[in-house]
Amino acid sequence: xxxxxxxxxxxxxxxxxxxxxxxxxxxxxxxxxxxxxxxxxxxxxxxxxxxxxxxxxxxxxxxxxxxxxxxxxxxxxxxxxxxxxxxxxxxxxxxxxxxxxxxxxxxxxxxxxxxxxxxxxxxxxxxxxxxxxxxxxxxxxxxxxxxxxxxxxxxxxxxxxxxxxxxxxxxxxxxxxxxxxxxxxxxxxxxxxxxxxxxxxxxxxxxxxxxxxxxxxxxxxxxxxxxxxxxxxxxxxxxxxxxxxxxxxxxxxxxxxxxxxxxxxxxxxxxxxxxxxxxxxxxxxxxxxxxxxxxxxxxxxxxxxxxxxxxxxxxxxxxxxxxxxxxxxx
Amino acid sequence: xxxxxxxxxxxxxxxxxxxxxxxxxxxxxxxxxxxxxxxxxxxxxxxxxxxxxxxxxxxxxxxxxxxxxxxxxxxxxxxxxxxxxxxxxxxxxxxxxxxxxxxxxxxxxxxxxxxxxxxxxxxxxxxxxxxxxxxxxxxxxxxxxxxxxxxxxxxxxxxxxxxxxxxxxxxxxxxxxxxxxxxxxxxxxxxxxxxxxxxxxxxxxxxxxxxxxxxxxxxxxxxxxxxxxxxxxxxxxxxxxxxxxxxxxxxxxxxxxxxxxxxxxxxxxxxxxxxxxxxxxxxxxxxxxxxxxxxxxxxxxxxxxxxxxxxxxxxxxxxxxxxxxxxxxxxxxxxxxxxxxxxxxxxxxxxxxxxxxxxxxxxxxxxxxxxxx
Numbered sequence: 001x002x003x004x005x006x007x008x009x010x011x012x013x014x015x016x017x018x019x020x021x022x023x024x025x026x027x028x029x030x031x032x033x034x035x036x037x038x039x040x041x042x043x044x045x046x047x048x049x050x051x052x053x054x055x056x057x058x059x060x061x062x063x064x065x066x067x068x069x070x071x072x073x074x075x076x077x078x079x080x081x082x083x084x085x086x087x088x089x090x091x092x093x094x095x096x097x098x099x100x101x102x103x104x105x106x107x108x109x110x111x112x113x114x115x116x117x118x119x120x121x122x123x124x125x126x127x128x129x130x131x132x133x134x135x136x137x138x139x140x141x142x143x144x145x146x147x148x149x150x151x152x153x154x155x156x157x158x159x160x161x162x163x164x165x166x167x168x169x170x171x172x173x174x175x176x177x178x179x180x181x182x183x184x185x186x187x188x189x190x191x192x193x194x195x196x197x198x199x200x201x202x203x204x205x206x207x208x209x210x211x212x213x214x215x216x217x218x219x220x221x222x223x224x225x226x227x228x229x230x231x232x233x234x235x236x237x238x239x240x241x242x243x244x245x246x247x248x249x250x251x252x253x254x255x256x257x258x259x260x261x262x263x264x265x266x267x268x269x270x271x272x273x274x275x276x277x278x279x280x281x282x283x284x285x286x287x288x289x290x291x292x293x294x295x296x297x298x299x300x301x302x303x304x305x306x307x308x309x310x311x312x313x314x315x316x317x318x319x320x321x322x323x324x325x326x327x328x329x330x
Numbered sequence: 331x332x333x334x335x336x337x338x339x340x341x342x343x344x345x346x347x348x349x350x351x352x353x354x355x356x357x358x359x360x361x362x363x364x365x366x367x368x369x370x371x372x373x374x375x376x377x378x379x380x381x382x383x384x385x386x387x388x389x390x391x392x393x394x395x396x397x398x399x400x401x402x403x404x405x406x407x408x409x410x411x412x413x414x415x416x417x418x419x420x421x422x423x424x425x426x427x428x429x430x431x432x433x434x435x436x437x438x439x440x441x442x443x444x445x446x447x448x449x450x451x452x453x454x455x456x457x458x459x460x461x462x463x464x465x466x467x468x469x470x471x472x473x474x475x476x477x478x479x480x481x482x483x484x485x486x487x488x489x490x491x492x493x494x495x496x497x498x499x500x501x502x503x504x505x506x507x508x509x510x511x512x513x514x515x516x517x518x519x520x521x522x523x524x525x526x527x528x529x530x531x532x533x534x535x536x537x538x539x540x541x542x543x544x545x546x547x548x549x550x551x552x553x554x555x556x557x558x559x560x561x562x563x564x565x566x567x568x569x570x571x572x573x574x575x576x577x578x579x580x581x582x583x584x585x586x587x588x589x590x591x592x593x594x595x596x597x598x599x600x601x602x603x604x605x606x607x608x609x610x611x612x613x614x615x616x617x618x619x620x621x622x623x624x625x626x627x628x629x630x631x632x633x634x635x636x637x638x639x640x641x642x643x644x645x646x647x648x649x650x651x652x653x654x655x656x657x658x659x660x661x662x663x664x665x666x667x668x669x670x671x672x673x674x675x676x677x678x679x680x681x682x683x684x685x686x687x688x689x690x691x692x693x694x695x696x697x698x699x700x701x702x703x
Binding site (some may be wrong): 210 | 468541
């Protein structure tokens with residue numbers, strides 16, 4: 001049994017072992033502290049020359065990583081909290097994302113920026129956000145968000161081989177969780193054979209699904225939702241992409257073409273997000289074949305409260321999703 | 331009042347920390363606000379002060395790892411007070427938590443059953459009467475009711491209209507599939523359920539919202555599973571169109587005529603099956619066509635024309651009356667045909683031809699004035 005954290009730790013160690021051009025940078029990542037979420041624990045002891053602790057200066061060290069990547073190294077940068085990525089946005093948008101397109105084949109460029117994201121732990125407005133929508137739609141950035149049904153370490157290993165900059169989103173709530181695999185899940189789990197797989201879950205393999213549910217990343221409410229819906233005889237086809245900065249995966253439309261009803265859930269705040277784009281892609285693919293309008297659930301369009309009870313109300317939660325499913329089915 | 335003390339959250343990133351030291355002895359009296367313990371996280375040490383006055387009862391040892399929220403001590407009103415009561419209240423509230431989160435809504439129906447009943451305007455009492463009070467009303471119960479109802483009065487009222495939607499399987503996922511889907515989008519009685527195509531790149535995609543479910547060989551098994559009622563060939567090229575039609579007909583798969591609602595079918599005009607008739611076509615009165623013909627937009631089959639099967643037309647081909655056409659004839663675009671001519675099978679009539687004489691079988695008719703680059 002592996003946890004989300006364990007998988008990341010294991011594959012980071014392997015990456016540094018097999019490839020001497022890989023190095024890791026970030027704030028407070030050295031032992032004994034080993035990083036705010038312990039992803040780099042033990043790493044600096046094993047690879048003291050290639051685990052580099054940095055000052056509190058995201059723009060600076062993402063810039064340094066950019067330089068390293070330009071010269072053929074493969075830096076993996078940790079942003080202590082995903083919220084701080086805004087400080088490095090200029091280096092990512094105006095430099096990292098531009099290199100590949102500007103220099104074309106002359107350049108072999110690899111950079112992964114790992115970011116713990118998301119709420120649910122009472123960390124308040126500036127340590128709980130899902131800010132990926134700031135980077136969605138920027139060309140030449142790969143945005144990955146492994147869920148608990150993906151293997152995050154394996155995806156990290158593929159991410160560093162991906163040309164161009166990769167933002168790698170790790171939801172904080174997942175670190176301590178056991179990974180859910182086809183072998184240990186009570187419900188059917190299928191992964192597509194892509195490097196950044198699409199996960200497909202259903203709570204009834206015998207019956208035609210009633211509704212397509214699309215989400216990514218954190219989504220720790222999923223196992224409970226599948227269970228609850230099974231008790232209510234509502235059969236879900238759940239699709240969990242791991243790669244965000246691209247058009248809707250074609251399987252999403254295939255599912256929607258069977259169910260005709262779609263609910264999209266994302267944790268980011270308010271409108272203009274990933275869910276809106278997926279809804280657009282689906283309505284384009286589906287023409288007039290949807291039975292009900294596509295529903296998108298996201299966080300409330302305001303700051304994230306620090307009080308955990310209020311935070312629960314602010315973020316998408318089991319009750320809100322359940323209610324929306326009934327609405328879309330009615 | 332005696333109280334329990336819990337390990338505080340010192341560093342938001344850490345669930346566990348070290349309790350380094352208790353600053354009081356067991357049973358010693360502690361004033362509110364007095365220094366009681368020191369914790370150490372990976373980032374800092376933290377001094378913990380008494381929240382209430384009382385006699386100190388440590389419940390974890392100095393030097394041990396504690397989890398945030400864990401009970402670490404009690405402060406009691408009396409020395410040597412039994413704290414079991416306090417602790418048992420604590421476990422009880424913990425056990426009670428999951429229950430309070432449970433849905434309190436009426437559990438008599440499954441949501442699926444409830445939604446289904448609402449969709450069909452079934453009075454709830456009707457269902458509740460059928461199921462004993464300790465059993466849940468499930469989808470099965472509602473479906474059984476609907477089944478029963480539709481076998482009686484409702485079915486009579488709907489005669490000829492129930493199950494009116496014909497489920498169409500589209501064979502071929504190229505551009506022609508879009509033409510067919512476009513027509514079906516305007517015909518409420520027919521609906522495309524899936525597309526089959528041998529191109530691996532199309533698998534697991536959708537075309538205009540209809541899924542591609544495999545290669546053409548799947549047609550037979552899908553038909554045997556009662557997945558569709560009839561098939562439509564979205565292929566405009568001979569001889570593929572003819573071969574596929576014959577192969578699948580041999581397997582027992584029925585084909586359907588797809589006719590754009592803007593097409594005009596004259597009085598006593600007749601056709602076989604598997605024909606595609608695109609927008610603004612016309613079959614004149616008393617005309618007759620066979621099976622599996624493909625008529626692009628603006629094709630006029632005039633009155634008393636007779637045509638075989640597997641003919642394909644580009645847009646804008648106009649017959650005069652009384653023309654006879656064989657089978658597997660390929661017509662280009664923009665062709666005019668004089669009255670009462672005969673066109674033999676397997677011939678090709680090039681775009682732009684104005685035909686003024688009969689054409690034997692297996693003949694290619696080229697347009698003299700055609701521009702060749």
